[in-house]
Amino acid sequence: MIRHIIAAIATLLALWAMYFMYQLDVKAERFKQIQEVIRKSQQEVHLKPTVQPIQQAPATSAAEEAKKQEDETAKKLKSLRERAGSTMAFKVSPLYKQKCSSCHGVNGEGIIGPKLIGMSEEKVYQALEDFKSGKRKNYVMYGLLTKMSDEELKSLSQEIGTFAQKMEAASK
Template structure:
């Protein structure tokens, strides 16, 4: 009876985590769209140069102010990107998003569950089959994997094994 209650609580936590990761994914997409809009809306404003010293001082202060504002916007965008993490570093399959991302992060970097980065395909497949069969005890993993086919487990292990390369490529 207690096992069932723990499994139900763990499943609810996993569902909540999936919703949370989905919301983070949506926010990261909005940040990307905002950045695209900002890039598209950048315009160069020609500044007339005059020979009067006072106007030169005013122009340079305007240019300095514009530079400061651009730097401030750039800092804010950088902070937003860092806050979003690497949630948009690369695309993952719908199967991974549905079954794994809520605990292991959108790109396998770990959230509630451990990081999957750098794991080999064989190790991942063995771990998945062990969780599914009950050799390794984890009620959340068992609940997520119980009805999955071996082909799905193989596909997940193949995909996750590529995450390290994809993260490196996204960082470059």
Template structure:
């Protein structure tokens, strides 16, 4: 009976050892594949020996001044170009009401982005358009949503402000 127990234990130990060795073989195979992938993806980088360059002669002060002036002119040209592309962005101050209700579509100064250009429109024309949008006579869900809670005094205030954009822009340009 004891022999049978010892034999069973020996058999279990042998089976465990075989399973352990199988697991080690699997891990070794994985490491081997990883090593092969690393070898395949190695890159050789050639480093070229460069000879030191001959030092450039020192420039005369007049040359340095001319080069500095040229760089300043280039910067000035770039700034001018940027100003032209930016247009009238923030050319004048607008009310918080305009910023909240209008600027996201019509631009910070009414120059038009998603919505149409407002600069150059009369206060009466703008007021009538606002009233039409609020009443539903002109259909635009965005405009209706923005104007539906505003009273007539706010609409008039907004129309007067937008109607003054052309004069404000001309004053800012001078």
């Protein structure tokens, strides 16, 4: 009788052991699968940092480059403006100062727009007429001049025509 019980217990133990082993196997398999998933996700995670700097680096450096250029342009403009302001050699008409100096400089020395010093009255007037009529195409000058009268253009031409002389007189 006891033998039978022991045998039965042994069998149960064996069965339990088998079941336990089976469970371990299942767990091991799952563990493997999980490891695989982790490995893959790590690969992806590892991939990202190597991909991202390549994608981001040019983007940020391009943005920085653009920002730098912008800053430099702003600086240049500022220094030009300051120089233009500090080297105001002679007085100009309020009309010129208001309408033209921001681009051509307080004394026509040129900033965004070309230098006007040295242009004759006729040449300036011709240029202004050509811009206004559209014969000479420049949207900035065109837009500006369409709102100005012929008298204003004449007087400005006359004034700009004297810039060279005035500049020379001022630098003496």
